[in-house]
Amino acid sequence: xxxxxxxxxxxxxxxxxxxxxxxxxxxxxxxxxxxxxxxxxxxxxxxxxxxxxxxxxxxxxxxxxxxxxxxxxxxxxxxxxxxxxxxxxxxxxxxxxxxxxxxxxxxxxxxxxxxxxxxxxxxxxxxxxxxxxxxxxxxxxxxxxxxxxxxxxxxxxxxxxxxxxxxxxxxxxxxxxxxxxxxxxxxxxxxx
Amino acid sequence: xxxxxxxxxxxxxxxxxxxxxxxxxxxxxxxxxxxxxxxxxxxxxxxxxxxxxxxxxxxxxxxxxxxxxxxxxxxxxxxxxxxxxxxxxxxxxxxxxxxxxxxxxxxxxxxxxxxxxxxxxxxxxxxxxxxxxxxxxxxxxxxxxxxxxxxxxxxxxxxxxxxxxxxxxxxxxxxxxxxxxxxxxxxxxxxx
Numbered sequence: 001x002x003x004x005x006x007x008x009x010x011x012x013x014x015x016x017x018x019x020x021x022x023x024x025x026x027x028x029x030x031x032x033x034x035x036x037x038x039x040x041x042x043x044x045x046x047x048x049x050x051x052x053x054x055x056x057x058x059x060x061x062x063x064x065x066x067x068x069x070x071x072x073x074x075x076x077x078x079x080x081x082x083x084x085x086x087x088x089x090x091x092x093x094x095x096x097x098x099x100x101x102x103x104x105x106x107x108x109x110x111x112x113x114x115x116x117x118x119x120x121x122x123x124x125x126x127x128x129x130x131x132x133x134x135x136x137x138x139x140x141x142x143x144x145x146x147x148x149x150x151x152x153x154x155x156x157x158x159x160x161x162x163x164x165x166x167x168x169x170x171x172x173x174x175x176x177x178x179x180x181x182x183x184x185x186x187x188x189x190x191x192x
Numbered sequence: 193x194x195x196x197x198x199x200x201x202x203x204x205x206x207x208x209x210x211x212x213x214x215x216x217x218x219x220x221x222x223x224x225x226x227x228x229x230x231x232x233x234x235x236x237x238x239x240x241x242x243x244x245x246x247x248x249x250x251x252x253x254x255x256x257x258x259x260x261x262x263x264x265x266x267x268x269x270x271x272x273x274x275x276x277x278x279x280x281x282x283x284x285x286x287x288x289x290x291x292x293x294x295x296x297x298x299x300x301x302x303x304x305x306x307x308x309x310x311x312x313x314x315x316x317x318x319x320x321x322x323x324x325x326x327x328x329x330x331x332x333x334x335x336x337x338x339x340x341x342x343x344x345x346x347x348x349x350x351x352x353x354x355x356x357x358x359x360x361x362x363x364x365x366x367x368x369x370x371x372x373x374x375x376x377x378x379x380x381x382x383x384x
Contacts, residue, residue, distance in 0.1 A: 001306075002197060002224070002302060002303055002306045003223070003224060003227075003303070005194060006224050006227045006228065006299060006303075007227060009229075011229050023383065026383075027376060027380075030376045030379055030380060031195070031376045032194070032195060032198050033376075033379065034373050034374060034375070034376050034379060035195075035198045035199055035350065035373065036198065036298060037201075037203050037298070037301070037313055039313075039315060040259065040260065041260070041359045041360065041361050041371060041372070041373075042359060043359055043373065043374050043379075045379070046379055046380070046381045047379050047380050047381065047382075048380075048381060048382035048383075049380055049382065049383045049384075050382070050384065051384075052384045055384055067232060068232065068233070086382075088381065098290035098291045098293075098294065099290045099291070099293050099294040099297070099313075099315070099336075099337065100294060101290075101291050101294060102290065102291040102292060102293060102294020102295040102296075102297070102298070103294040103295070103297065103298040104294075105291070105294070105295065106228060106229070106294070106295040106298050106299055107198060107298055107302075109229070110194060110299075110302075111194055111195070111198075114193075114194045121229055121231075121291075123231060123291070134381075134382045135382075136381065136382065141381070144291075145291065158227065167233050167234060167235055168233065169233050179233060180233070181226050181227065181233075181235065182226060182235050183226070184219060184222045184223045184225075184226050187222055187225065187226060187235075187237070187238055187239050188219075188222060188238070188239050188240075188241055189238045189239065189240060189280065189326075189328065189333070190239075190240035190241065190242070190278075190326045190327075190328065191215065191218075191240075191241045192241075192242065192243070192244045192247055
């Protein structure tokens with residue numbers, strides 16, 4: 001069932017860093033991305049694929065992790081992502097294609113989940129530094145989203161919203177990452 | 193394989209209108225949407241679910257179909273969608289969440305494909321009219337995307353780009369809808 005894959009595809013932020021991700025794994029995800037719908041079929045999105053230890057470390061330094069976990073500075077050494085997919089938009093093709101970005105990002109993450117991988121979509125990026133690391137023309141390409149990938153090494157659980165309706169995720173007393181999700185019926189505002 | 197589902201999930205614009213879509217089918221797709229990642233876990237998106245013949249007809253009148261097929265005015269009677277999911281953003285929760293919209297839209301379309309359904313993401317919408325049809329507060333909710341759904345009744349084929357690199361989709365001499373997609377290797381601008 002596709003729902004099982006959607007459920008498996010949680011946002012993971014701690015990984016088993018001994019597990020490497022191959023170029024082939026990443027290219028398989030790009031192959032999925034190319035098969036997704038694109039507005040007016042423009043297909044303006046491009047991908048920077050990073051799986052080399054040295055470049056991984058440089059990218060890692062320029063990402064902000066889990067803004068809602070104020071005490072946590074991000075994954076420690078040994079639990080960091082072992083690959084990144086940086087999603088860029090070629091502005092000579094089309095601009096401001098955020099819906100395309102979401103379509104592609106989710107498709108790639110579902111593909112990663114099928115392989116037993118996982119990760120997190122990160123929008124809080126020191127873009128100036130990442131342009132330099134990748135040696136990419138910042139006038140032509142916008143960095144829209146970063147997919148941090150690895151072999152998940154934490155438990156993530158969907159829970160109900162608390163009584164006050166707060167959607168903030170948190171870690172419970174067993175270090176389980178808990179994500180309050182609204183109920184389906186609360187998302188429907190017209191039905192006929 | 194997840195790739196088979198991604199391949200099955202083409203953008204369809206002609207349907208077998210005898211095939212009805214149930215409220216339950218649509219709620220199953222909302223259940224998938226609620227399980228998707230959302231920026232800062234805000235979950236600002238809401239859904240208007242339409243499967244009633246009369247409302248379907250009203251929504252249909254306010255959508256623009258396949259802008260690149262200049263001669264085609266959209267699906268004829270008998271081949272129109274039998275349900276719509278209108279994706280809205282509750283601006284009291286968060287604004288301008290287009291990446292969330294893409295994540296949710298693709299997840300719902302993949303879920304529809306698994307059920308043997310299909311459809312098209314439509315951004316060209318007469319929003320003022322749709323707000324009135326749904327009786328929804330336009331100051332609070334933005335209409336971000338419409339998913340038109342039905343039982344597909346056309347063939348859609350992925351093809352290579354022509355020599356001039358044009359990505360425009362077209363219908364061939366057998367009325368097959370052809371969608372030129374870039375090759376995976378042409379989407380990768382950094383690899384290491």
